[in-house]
Amino acid sequence: MPLPSLKEQFAALIAAPSVSCTQPSLDQSNRPVIDLLAGWLDDLGFACEIQQVTPGKFNLLATRGSGPGGLVLAGHSDTVPFDEQLWRTDPLKLTEQDGRWIGLGSCDMKGFFALVIEAVQPLLAHDFKQPLLILATCDEESSMSGARALAEAGQPLGRAAVIGEPTGLRPIRMHKGILMDRIDILGRSGHSSDPSLGHSALEAMHAVMGELMGLRQQWQNTYSNPQFSVPTPTMNFGCIHGGDNPNRICGQCSLEFDLRPLPGMDVEQLRAAIGAKLRPLAERHEVKIDYAPLFPEVPPFEQAADTELVRLAERLTGHAAEAVAFGTEAPYLQQLGCETIVLGPGDIRCAHQPGEYLDMSLLDPTVRLLRELIRHYCLH
Structure with missing residues (x-):
């Protein structure tokens, strides 16, 4: 045939x-x-x-x-x-x-x-x-x-x-590479009239995002390749979910983000740098922070x-x-x-x-x- x-x-x-x-x-x-x-x-x-x-x-x-x-x-x-x-x-x-x-x-x-x-x-x-x-x-x-x-x-x-x-x-x-990762923060809810009654996952996430933006700036200052139309690594905060009511201290917050490293950037070192920023934040805000890939990286x-x-x-x-x-x-x-x-x-x-x-x-x-x-x- x-x-x-x-x-x-x-x-x-x-x-x-x-x-x-x-x-x-x-x-x-x-x-x-x-x-x-x-x-x-x-x-x-x-x-x-x-x-x-x-x-x-x-x-x-x-x-x-x-x-x-x-x-x-x-x-x-x-x-x-x-x-x-x-x-x-x-x-x-x-x-x-x-x-x-x-x-x-x-x-x-x-x-x-x-x-x-x-x-x-x-x-x-x-x-x-x-x-x-x-x-x-x-x-x-x-x-x-x-x-x-x-x-x-x-x-x-x-x-x-x-x-x-x-x-x-x-x-x-x-x-570029592709990392899609998530950060879950578990705090403690409580009545909003007294901040001492809980530990806000949302405020901890605010601090986390500040550290991530700092790392992003650091990497963009360090790594550049003019052959790419976007010559630096990028980090995009894609979605965030947390809390349930204005009068409750937020007990849980989740962030999903995407990181696109240039050739020559080591994926494990990038994740280690993020982890190193998260540990002291967890202690300072008295919350639990879980950081993991959504998918294996490319x-x-x-x-x-x-x-x-x-x-x-x-x-x-x-x-x-x-x-x-x-x-x-x-x-x-x-x-x-x-x-x-x-x-x-x-x-x-x-x-x-x-x-x-x-x-x-x-x-x-x-x-x-x-x-x-x-x-x-x-x-x-």
């Missing part, structure tokens, strides 16, 4: 729902996408290994050729949730309109796998001197558990890895500018490697010994939006670029 065309593959991938979400009511298995890819790649002669990461969540590693080097073409098989009423087209159906392929995951980033398959087909008649590995992960849009599981397993992959996130076909060699990522992969990508695309603010699975592939960049079609500004699309003018350039990367790392 002949392989479906590029457009048919695109349509089938978009039609296979694979929402990844921290809310269980919205979360879905990615197995339908993994099975589609494994079926097509098996027909092309790839050895396909499907790895269960957690119940209902799977990674796919498809390999052609063998040896210690080679190329990894990687992406995630999941999408974010979607608001169907805000879409003008069916989000799970490929729609061609105004020179665009529209659908959930067209840009971020299930469509990338169809372009990889299109790129590799004419090369399959050649002898692969080094392996080509096609990697599809689960849960990138929530916990990154698929990439984390690979990094923890420690099995070496290839010499170079290209993650096909939407970068407008411009190579990316750096991005480390900052940097691939050295003078590496073979960065220079090759710059030559093939005609663009100098850049930095982006969004996080990816790049640090985990780097941990497995791969020179790593982020490079794919599409525009990050339309990702996670109703009407997500991939401009059809990028289809052929992406296929040509992927073909050149495969030739360089696997055939020469």
Whole structure:
């Protein structure tokens, strides 16, 4: 049975729902996408290994050729949730309109796998001197558990890895890290007419936020990288909850915040610095302060500018490697010994939006670029 065309593959991938979400009511298995890819790649002669990461969540590693080097073409098989009423087209159906392929995951980033398959087909008649590995992960849009599981397993992959996130076909060699943490303060409630009757969690949190803002300023004074559009680390206080009535001393208060460190900033040292500020505040305000991550962090990522992969990508695309603010699975592939960049079609500004699309003018350039990367790392 002949392989479906590029457009048919695109349509089938978009039609296979694979929402990844921290809310269980919205979360879905990615197995339908993994099975589609494994079926097509098996027909092309790839050895396909499907790895269960957690119940209902799977990674796919498809390999052609063998040896210690080679190329990894990687992406995630999941999408974010979607608001169907805000879409003008069916989000799970490929729609061609105004020179665009529209659908959930067209840009971020299930469509990338169809372009990889299109790129590799004419090369399959050649002898692969080094392996080509096609990697599809689960849960990138929530916990990154698929990439984390690979990094923890420690099995070496290839010499170079290209993650096909939407970068407008411009190579990316750096991005910030992502920490999402929470601070819970337990004080003691009491009647507001006499402050000595309790210990205010809200006043303690006011002091905590002051210390955090001081650390933020200190880090912004110390660390800067002009390659980023926002050149310093950022800290955002995202939500706060506390107390229940004006005439009660606040007994409990919670803060959730997001910290985006630059490459070169050590995540453990940042958290240790925050912890060191909290301990004396707990004593002074006579409250209990609990500080913990909401999710495991995504480390900052940097691939050295003078590496073979960065220079090759710059030559093939005609663009100098850049930095982006969004996080990816790049640090985990780097941990497995791969020179790593982020490079794919599409525009990050339309990702996670109703009407997500991939401009059809990028289809052929992406296929040509992927073909050149495969030739360089696997055939020469």
